Amino acid sequence: MGIRRNSIAIALALTCASLVSFQAKAEDVKLTLWSLDRDIQPAPNLIKEFNAQKNGIQIEYRQIQFDDVVSEAMRAYSTGKAPDIIAIDNPNHAMFASRKAFLDLTAMIKTSTVIKPENYFPGPLKSATWGEKYYGVPKATNTIALYYNKDLFKAAGLDPNKPPQTWDELVETARKLNDPSKNVYGIAFCAKANEEGTFQFLPWAQMGGSTYKTINGEGAVRALSVWKQLMDDKLTSPDTLTRSQWDSTATFNAGNAAMVISGPWEIDRMLTDAKFEWGTALLPVPQEGAQRSSAMGDYNWAIFSNSKHPEEAFKALEFFASKDATMYKDFGQLPARADLPVPPTGNAVKDAALATFLEQMKYAQPRGPSPEWPKISKAIQDAIQAALTGQMEPKAALDQAAAKIKSIEG
Amino acid sequence: MRRIFASVRDGRGFDIVLVGVPFAFLFALAGLPLIYNILMSFQEVDMFSLGSFIRPFVGIDNYVALFKQPETWPILTNTLIFVVGSIGGQFLIGFGLALFFWTNFPGASWLRGLFLVSWVMPGLVVGAIWNWILSGDFGVLNFFLRESGLITANIFWRSDPSFSLWAVVIANVWLGTSFNMILLSVGLSDIPGDLYEAADMDGANAWQRFWTITLPMMRSTIGAIIALGLIFTLQQFDLFAAITDGGPNNSSNVAQYWAWDLSFRQYDFGRGATISVIMTVFVMFAAAVYVRSTRHEVRG
Numbered sequence: 033m034g035i036r037r038n039s040i041a042i043a044l045a046l047t048c049a050s051l052v053s054f055q056a057k058a059e060d061v062k063l064t065l066w067s068l069d070r071d072i073q074p075a076p077n078l079i080k081e082f083n084a085q086k087n088g089i090q091i092e093y094r095q096i097q098f099d100d101v102v103s104e105a106m107r108a109y110s111t112g113k114a115p116d117i118i119a120i121d122n123p124n125h126a127m128f129a130s131r132k133a134f135l136d137l138t139a140m141i142k143t144s145t146v147i148k149p150e151n152y153f154p155g156p157l158k159s160a161t162w163g164e165k166y167y168g169v170p171k172a173t174n175t176i177a178l179y180y181n182k183d184l185f186k187a188a189g190l191d192p193n194k195p196p197q198t199w200d201e202l203v204e205t206a207r208k209l210n211d212p213s214k215n216v217y218g219i220a221f222c223a224k225a226n227e228e229g230t231f232q233f234l235p236w237a238q239m240g241g242s243t244y245k246t247i248n249g250e251g252a253v254r255a256l257s258v259w260k261q262l263m264d265d266k267l268t269s270p271d272t273l274t275r276s277q278w279d280s281t282a283t284f285n286a287g288n289a290a291m292v293i294s295g296p297w298e299i300d301r302m303l304t305d306a307k308f309e310w311g312t313a314l315l316p317v318p319q320e321g322a323q324r325s326s327a328m329g330d331y332n333w334a335i336f337s338n339s340k341h342p343e344e345a346f347k348a349l350e351f352f353a354s355k356d357a358t359m360y361k362d363f364g365q366l367p368a369r370a371d372l373p374v375p376p377t378g379n380a381v382k383d384a385a386l387a388t389f390l391e392q393m394k395y396a397q398p399r400g401p402s403p404e405w406p407k408i409s410k411a412i413q414d415a416i417q418a419a420l421t422g423q424m425e426p427k428a429a430l431d432q433a434a435a436k437i438k439s440i441e442g
Numbered sequence: 443m444r445r446i447f448a449s450v451r452d453g454r455g456f457d458i459v460l461v462g463v464p465f466a467f468l469f470a471l472a473g474l475p476l477i478y479n480i481l482m483s484f485q486e487v488d489m490f491s492l493g494s495f496i497r498p499f500v501g502i503d504n505y506v507a508l509f510k511q512p513e514t515w516p517i518l519t520n521t522l523i524f525v526v527g528s529i530g531g532q533f534l535i536g537f538g539l540a541l542f543f544w545t546n547f548p549g550a551s552w553l554r555g556l557f558l559v560s561w562v563m564p565g566l567v568v569g570a571i572w573n574w575i576l577s578g579d580f581g582v583l584n585f586f587l588r589e590s591g592l593i594t595a596n597i598f599w600r601s602d603p604s605f606s607l608w609a610v611v612i613a614n615v616w617l618g619t620s621f622n623m624i625l626l627s628v629g630l631s632d633i634p635g636d637l638y639e640a641a642d643m644d645g646a647n648a649w650q651r652f653w654t655i656t657l658p659m660m661r662s663t664i665g666a667i668i669a670l671g672l673i674f675t676l677q678q679f680d681l682f683a684a685i686t687d688g689g690p691n692n693s694s695n696v697a698q699y700w701a702w703d704l705s706f707r708q709y710d711f712g713r714g715a716t717i718s719v720i721m722t723v724f725v726m727f728a729a730a731v732y733v734r735s736t737r738h739e740v741r742g
Contacts, residue, residue: 110494225690226707270598
């Protein structure tokens with residue numbers, strides 16, 4: 033009796049198990065995707081559209097917080113629980129790519145009809161590259177340029193259609209616009225002791241002909257000296273040292289700074305907050321004819337190398353890339369695509385600003401790429417802050433940073 | 443077998459079980475992480491080896507490298523200033539307020555309750571608000587100082603290296619004062635009133651009563667408050683994140699913020715753990731002092 037009952041139970045269990053496995057076969061391929069996008073940003077919405085196609089691939093979304101992206105992803109990867117796809121901040125891309133935690137997509141991109149390297153801006157694409165191979169696809173991009181208050185330009189007797197072109201002109205213009213009696217600083221930017229500080233300084237060093245590897249080069253020293261001059265002459269608020277880019281731009285919007293260096297993410301807020309006429313210009317260069325450069329921000333898509341469904345994950349990336357054309361219209365983010373014009377928004381001020389940023393984007397360079405980027409960035413931030421607080425000379429501070437970076441890179 | 447059973451039900455075994463459960467709990471949730479942390483401080487740990495136990499053992503390399511960094515001593519000094527300044531401010535103002543409310547004027551208990559609001563607020567919110575108050579150009583604090591004629595030029599609380607640490611201390615004192623006040627109020631109400639009556643009869647003045655009755659009777663409360671204050675200040679992280687980010691140029695950086703920065707911004711977990719170990723040693727030393735100072739307690 034006992035045996036018989038057992039055998040029935042076993043038979044039942046087997047039937048159930050086979051049923052389950054049969055169902056699993058018929059089921060869609062399940063992918064997981066992590067990003068920090070909120071409900072009004074691209075990732076969750078694109079996934080919704082993708083899933084609605086019912087093409088046998090379903091993506092499950094998980095939102096992670098900015099501070100947790102890298103550590104969560106790394107922990108998940110080292111314990112074998114990584115998602116299939118992740119949106120990673122571009123300076124962190126190399127850390128994963130260099131350890132082969134991300135999948136090499138070069139071969140897949142070669143045969144893809146949607147994702148073509150030549151369609152992307154060189155800066156963003158480089159950030160997803162490691163050792164001449166593609167380990168990701170740029171998701172969106174941004175850069176920084178100069179915003180200026182045309183009303184204050186006119187009031188100071190300056191031509192509002194001639195924003196400063198060189199560093200010297202920038203300092204002189206700031207000096208003319210600076211008016212402590214009216215609580216107006218000449219310029220606002222960000223030299224904060226975090227990634228934002230590096231993000232804002234590195235373009236200056238690069239325009240001066242330096243890179244992060246030669247951060248104590250002549251051009252970088254001159255760049256830091258210009259920053260120091262702006263600080264020492266009180267042409268910018270001392271709080272530049274501890275204020276974020278967002279907060280610095282708020283002072284520009286309030287009319288307390290005549291110029292500000294920031295990115296396209298400010299445009300919408302500026303349109304509502306700034307009660308004056310404003311314009312945008314490319315970042316001033318060391319001298320006329322010098323090479324341009326700018327910062328490059330935003331995220332890249334990447335597929336983890338231990339994903340069980342790399343083909344399907346790449347299909348998802350292709351779908352996302354196919355939606356780049358409407359990215360600005362739908363989500364207000366710039367696609368990293370040189371081949372796609374951003375369609376006019378109908379607002380002349382906004383369109384002019386976008387045109388500036390798209391032009392600036394051509395010169396944008398990634399931070400690194402280096403797997404040790406966070407430490408390199410820290411060395412640069414320390415140098416900026418040491419020089420701007422007057423505790424070290426720009427040259428000495430950057431020499432120290434260069435020595436640190438050399439020992440970090442080995 | 444039965445003897446063991448009986449002992450567990452009522453006897454030594456029962457005592458051991460009672461002690462054992464919390465001990466196991468403590469060991470699992472505090473002891474193991476602590477040991478793990480110490481282990482990590484002797485290893486080279488980065489993002490990719492975070493999930494495994496076996497990692498390159500580097501001996502005391504992390505410690506040596508840490509003390510070679512030029513910012514290490516200034517940051518440890520900052521930590522000391524921050525702890526002493528915060529505890530000092532919180533305690534003195536808290537004690538003053540506790541004594542004030544102890545006089546029991548009408549509405550005293552209501553007001554005392556209201557003070558707790560600052561303690562209930564999340565650190566990040568407090569930090570964001572102080573961030574505005576301390577802002578150099580448009581901060582409220584500068585406005586008041588200027589209007590009252592105390593300063594002529596704005597002080598850049600957050601961005602001037604000689605003020606930045608104090609900016610966080612001020613915010614932290616504000617945050618912790620009410621907690622100190624409540625605990626001290628409880629201690630004050632525990633002092634038997636007849637002691638004061640007797641002192642009154644002997645003709646002791648207020649000052650003498652304070653030094654010879656209040657303070658000695660409050661000894662254990664004060665010890666506990668300072669020990670707790672030490673823990674809370676060494677935990678204080680939100681205010682740094684919200685107000686100065688440790689800047690400018692590390693002038694307001696402290697050990698706990700630095701440990702986080704090393705571990706979670708630079709992904710150098712080994713070195714982050716090393717700082718935590720140094721902090722642990724420091725706290726253990728303070729705890730030993732606290733235990734010693736309250737050992738010979740006089741109970742009223």
